[in-house]
Amino acid sequence: MSESYPKKYTIKKTEKKVLKKWYELLVVGRKLDERAPNYLKQAIGWSYHAPYAGHDGIQFAVGQHFDRDKDHLFPYYRDMLTTFSAGLTAEEIILNGISKATDKASGGRHMSNHFAKPEWNIHNVSSCTANHDLHAVGVARAMKYYKHKGVAITSHGESSLSEGYVFEAINGASREKLPVIFVIQDNGYGISVPKNMQTANRKPSNNFSGLKNLRIIHCNGKDVFDSMNAMAEAKKHALEVGEPVMVHANCVRIESHSNSDRHELYRDENERNYVSEYDPLAKFRRMLIRYKRFTEKELEGIEEDATKQVKTAHKKALAAPDPDPASIFDYVMPEPYVSEKYPEGIHNQDGEKIKLVEAINKTLKEEFRHNPDTFIWGQDVANKEKGGAFNVTKGMQKEFGEKRVFSAPIAEDFIVGTANGMSRFNDKIRVVIEGAEFADYFWPAMEQYVDSSHDYWRSNGQFVPNMTIRLASGGYIGGGLYHSQNIEGALATLPGVRIVYPAFADDAAGLLRTAIRSKGITMFMEPKALYNSPKAAATVPDDFEVPFGKARVRREGKDITLVTYGNTLIHSLQAAEKLQEEGIDIEVIDLRSLVPLDKEAIFKSIKKTSKVVVVHEDKVFAGFGSEITSTIMEEAFEYLDAPVKRIGSTFTPVGFNRILENAILPNTDKIVEGVRELYKY
């Protein structure tokens, strides 16, 4: 069809044994596709099935061009034939469909029709349509860095091109010149929404024609040969030129979007017949006969074998074990790095104190020297003498080079998503990112945060992104609504991520080292008001490590426990000094880690004091303190002599004028006042 690529595969010249293999795959694939809804009707499973019929050409071609030893494939929920053509067996397809424990993608944890085989780098992706484009770009960044000859292939429908993060991904691949093939399977619909509701361009890939270093190839996704030739050219280009390609494949969707959709409600009979006539499998079969490559009898033989193959696979899959309910807590988070020298995260070293910002900068540099497979990027992190808005990354690019330390585009989701993707190249890689210039700007990345948080669980322990996400957090700098936010409460509700919020320089250094050496995701919240504060300065041993989930008693006392972290740790310590003058003896616990939470340290102190105030900078209402308080009430109620008191921000945004900021944020005086009240109880 297209003149822009050679006709490597044709009906006349392709070897008969090759055509036979192709036809077998196409027929078995289609039988699986047609059979899938029966499992739901029989209440066996496969409640989500998005039929691929009509996409046969391009899906087959993508699978055939995937090299499991070199490439990475990110299929979407309609890519049954893609993954089958890439090597999954019929049994493996059904095991995913009916969510068995032996499902290669996720052991029955992820939705049906999300076919994957992580051991071959056919990745288990989210249902959040096309957000795996960012992962493909990330893994391609690693391929380029490590000079690996392979491609990242990511695939989805044309409607997904409306997603902002898809633009971020394509723009990133274009800017960085990465070997990514974006396969756009255009069937004209996003569920019931026709593509003219997505964008003005009927060929939505052409919206990207202004991007440099991006080749756009249009092909007929309903035609096996044209799709094979287009994919061959795309792969050749990505490998040889090392730049991204977009393959836009025209398809038809013969059936409804999924088994919860009824296309009769929005497509007339004429249209449904029209797309059925364009059945790619029927076309391929007609070609085999027309050009006398096979006889009718030969094809019928292949079709009979396919039926048998699917039946056998069906029987085996039905007999496979179901997941064990006791396994639900497996693979929520990987085991962290274990500190042998500092098992409690405490040291007794005296000496020169360094500030928080210096401690983080120093530790980053030490870890980058220690592990050559470390990378850092984020907004504004590296440009000549500048190393971030607060100089946290100062000097890093100079020492470690532009390939390991670089500024990212203003695209927070891209920053996080490509870190996730780069981690997929191998598990030695550790990525540190500034998720946003300020925690306040992290919200656009929440989509990738959510997705990454359950990667480990969703893949049944087969993949976890190894990344430390640093965020300059909190207020007290007169920053207003968008330079003062604390977002840990919103983050903590999602399982799968460790959240730490140190205040002192030594704890920050120790936790950062542990985070970078551990597998999994750590949110590393930095109280930016303390970066240069002498109050948070500390002596930091060179090899200091702080394990996750280990609180630290920063001040011992017997009357009241203050449980706190971040900026309010400093306020709490100051309040304790003032209250000491009044004869109230305060114990101050710095949680350091919020997830996992050191409940034992809290309970131990409460057993001694019987009264507790939970203090944090974030809003009292629905802040992380609510979780701490509920935990105390539920598990340590009998040790309490008074209700748990909470001190934090008002349930308002943070105002810019210092008068407003003071009225909103907690401070030393407010803590003193609160403690006095509780003391009287």
Next chain:
Amino acid sequence: MMKKIGLFYSFNTNKTARAGEKIKNAFGKDANIEVLNAEKVSEEEFMKFDNLIVGVPTWFDGELPNYWDEFVPALEDLDLKGKKIAIYGLGDQKGYPENFNDGVGIFASIVEKCGAKVVGFTSREGYTYEHSAAERGDQFCGLCLDQENQARLTEKRVKDWATQLKKEFN
């Protein structure tokens, strides 16, 4: 005297078939035209004629319909030297302005590669669209009909085209 004309279009279509009938009629009763079903076209049938008129509508976002697309591998191996081929197609300038009558252009390129001379070029004047594979300079390499938006112009366009082809054919 003009040699026999082979007129190929799909008998399963409505608009393309009707346009084919109109073209046949425009040549007049005396014209020697054999109408063949493009759905079942063979190499032998195609080679039988020195003058061909071919109906190629555009499908989806700029594709040949299946019956022609499946014939392309056969067509590409034919030696069409000495043949004159006129192509007509149907498109929708407003609904699909990105690929108006692409089918005509795609088909023309294939037969030209095989040595045929494509005849029946027409003016692009009076059409409004964004892109067409049928463009050759300021002309279309065939007759581009638009029953969706310019049905009233079809009669005259067909008539003028038939008059033109009578002069251009072998």
